[in-house]
Amino acid sequence: MSNKEFSRSEDSKNRILLAAAEIFSHKGLDGARVDDIARSAEINKRMIYHYFGSKENLYVEVLRHNYNKINDLGQETYIPGDDPMENAVRALRSYFYFLASDEQFVRLVSWEALNRGRFGSKVLPQFLELTQANLGEIIHEGIEKGVFRADLDIRQVLLSIHSLCLVYFTRRELVQHMWSRDMMSEDMLESRLQHVIDFVFNGILTHREDCVNDSN
Amino acid sequence: MSNKEFSRSEDSKNRILLAAAEIFSHKGLDGARVDDIARSAEINKRMIYHYFGSKENLYVEVLRHNYNKINDLGQETYIPGDDPMENAVRALRSYFYFLASDEQFVRLVSWEALNRGRFGSKVLPQFLELTQANLGEIIHEGIEKGVFRADLDIRQVLLSIHSLCLVYFTRRELVQHMWSRDMMSEDMLESRLQHVIDFVFNGILTHREDCVNDSN
Amino acid sequence: MSNKEFSRSEDSKNRILLAAAEIFSHKGLDGARVDDIARSAEINKRMIYHYFGSKENLYVEVLRHNYNKINDLGQETYIPGDDPMENAVRALRSYFYFLASDEQFVRLVSWEALNRGRFGSKVLPQFLELTQANLGEIIHEGIEKGVFRADLDIRQVLLSIHSLCLVYFTRRELVQHMWSRDMMSEDMLESRLQHVIDFVFNGILTHREDCVNDSN
Amino acid sequence: MSNKEFSRSEDSKNRILLAAAEIFSHKGLDGARVDDIARSAEINKRMIYHYFGSKENLYVEVLRHNYNKINDLGQETYIPGDDPMENAVRALRSYFYFLASDEQFVRLVSWEALNRGRFGSKVLPQFLELTQANLGEIIHEGIEKGVFRADLDIRQVLLSIHSLCLVYFTRRELVQHMWSRDMMSEDMLESRLQHVIDFVFNGILTHREDCVNDSN
DNA sequence: AATGAATGAGTATTCATTCAT
DNA sequence: AATGAATGAATACTCATTCAT
Secondary structure: OOOOOOOHHHHHHHHHHHHHHHHHHHHHHHHOOHHHHHHHHOOOHHHHHHHHOOHHHHHHHHHHHHHHHHHHOOHHHOOOOOOHHHHHHHHHHHHHHHHHHOHHHHHHHHHHHHOOOOOHHHHOOOHHHHHHHHHHHHHHHHHHOOOEOOOOOHHHHHHHHHHHHHHHHHOHHHHHHHHOOOOOOHHHHHHHHHHHHHHHHHOOEHHHHHHHHHHO | OOOOOOOHHHHHHHHHHHHHHHHHHHHHHHHOOHHHHHHHHOOOHHHHHHHHOOHHHHHHHHHHHHHHHHHHOOHHHOOOOOOHHHHHHHHHHHHHHHHHHOHHHHHHHHHHHHOOOOOHHHHOOOHHHHHHHHHHHHHHHHHHOOOEOOOOOHHHHHHHHHHHHHHHHHOHHHHHHHHOOOOOOHHHHHHHHHHHHHHHHHOOEHHHHHHHHHHO | OOOOOOOHHHHHHHHHHHHHHHHHHHHHHHHOOHHHHHHHHOOOHHHHHHHHOOHHHHHHHHHHHHHHHHHHOOHHHOOOOOOHHHHHHHHHHHHHHHHHHOHHHHHHHHHHHHOOOOOHHHHOOOHHHHHHHHHHHHHHHHHHOOOEOOOOOHHHHHHHHHHHHHHHHHOHHHHHHHHOOOOOOHHHHHHHHHHHHHHHHHOOEHHHHHHHHHHO | OOOOOOOHHHHHHHHHHHHHHHHHHHHHHHHOOHHHHHHHHOOOHHHHHHHHOOHHHHHHHHHHHHHHHHHHOOHHHOOOOOOHHHHHHHHHHHHHHHHHHOHHHHHHHHHHHHOOOOOHHHHOOOHHHHHHHHHHHHHHHHHHOOOEOOOOOHHHHHHHHHHHHHHHHHOHHHHHHHHOOOOOOHHHHHHHHHHHHHHHHHOOEOHHHHOOHHHO
């Protein structure tokens, strides 16, 4: 009984976690209601306390579960000997589409930022590090190989790339309202990504193009 | 008699607004407590309802009050005949330091984004437009004068610039934890701004510099 | 100054009383709001406390003021030597139209009944006595003259007449809904009154008619 | 298991309803306090909101519950072929003693009348109709059989009978004060009922009984 | 392992009343 | 005589959590 793939209890616990993740991501810790989570998980409220002890604790578990998603990310995009630019583009694309695909993650991370890590940040590993360790190395390599400018502060660059990807999703509603386009359509996603890549490599000044165009 | 500098009631209303802004910005709408606001404003809770009707309404007024801050911003930085780059740098600097100086604004806007404009976005003008109308025109002008690349999608550029400035503040805690420096110190602020400016104009690729160097 | 017809203060006091009467009559003591009364009287709330001391006290004054209206009633309808039936009809008509004309009175008296005289009945004279002292004597006289049945319990008759008139007004809404006619129109009022008179004198049995018809 | 006589929740819900009925009937919607109801029902206040949603809603349920009592009334008093007068007396007696036995009902209905059906009348069927459909038919039948006068407006008669019964209870306190007798004693109740019956059938004029044409 | 019912401490909101001028 | 601003105590309603089974 206990060694089925998923015991009944594992299943319940999971249902709670998924329902909670969804609701916390939409409403935040303070806005979420334990009753709503229970209803959405189709489970008795009491079970939440049985498995997780408290709302706060459940929230932390939801965070942990989401932060783990990052581990699945980006490792496979790095091809050791390859051109740093190629590697960077792959990493960037991988990160961008990860954010695009997982609204829940993006929102949870944002709530957490606003709550100044009331819970998550103290208990959990800093996810930014995880995210960008990879990209950090690529850039470092690119600088060493002379492909990227030597005067760059890698941390600033990482933060900037992070920003360029993230805000497209965190301010989606507002921007959507201004652009009146479906910002999550394939087209729009891809053009944002292209813009970001271009922006990261070229900036906005004209004379660049003279140099870069031919190599492009 | 009634038009003294500030009537007593104006003063009370203001105290409430300021206290509320501070608390809402820290805890969000759901996390804030009316009692805390009253205590912080050193006023009877009843007056909050007298002047604002409800917690929600008070929140909307706080948003309105904050969004208005943008109007005071950036207009004076634009010098008509000047070099678009100079104008852009000034606008960027002005926006960056506005965000740096007003944590409250940054946080309120972020809560609002997460709440998908539960209140603000319906009632209030889209603040992003206001913010960047200015910068938008500068870039447009820059493109026409051939200073900026003609193939730019201005909206994407605006969003990118917005992102590069904003995230430094919205993720301050997390980044601070990684960089272990006081991110709000004059030094750090200025180097972030320099990075952003440089990033916007030059991107990260090496060869640019070769072209740009002479003009630099 | 103080011996004008109505000093300013008298006027304010009156405005409060009238506004309060209207609001108490509509919403009852518990449902009425001091703020509403002040607003309706176009006076500062503080004045209510100045003149009346408390909401409860104001309510009592409103009751007193209304109960006094009864004094203006019915005395003039009684013609000493006249046929008791004529006198009774006149008294009945007078009472019925008094109720018809003064919804406020009817409602206040009804609230008071439901509140089991939480205030009014202990402080104020029993208005039923006042109302019907007159009619009581007429019936008494009618019995002595052999016009009315000798076996009547006058108190029961008075209560019955009172009921027949009153309920038409106290249940107006409900009845109106069933009858779908404007129950306060001249027509409807008069036919109710005629019914009551007829009912009081004749009851509903047929055989009466044999006797009465021809004389009619 | 779940269909025991009364599940625990049914029992709680019922306790709330009964306590609320009692308190609402005494104090009205505005005068009643949710805390009092909870205390009286010996239950946690929260359960009131769990089962009924709001004070107002609970009030409506109390009304519904009370209005339903009418359904249990009067049907069995009607004997098809019987003398209309007998049937009428039975119906009248049944209604009169129903009111006598259920102060709660009488008071709730009265509050509702004063509140002009703020809630009840919109949500619930018109109870007057229900009450008197029965009596209405009896009178109709009586008229057809020539027992009751043909010129009667049945609706007026119904309202009159209603009035004669009702006011004895709605103005109980005031009348009691005047009559100084226990108006709810068996004796007094029965004599009021006899008076009403007599009054309805005979009115107050003398000649009727003898069929006294000549004195007219 | 699971559940329906219950709870106490909180939380927004309202109200009659009073203060300062 | 009058007012605008302020207050404390209540009041309706909510929420995370626990009890009994």
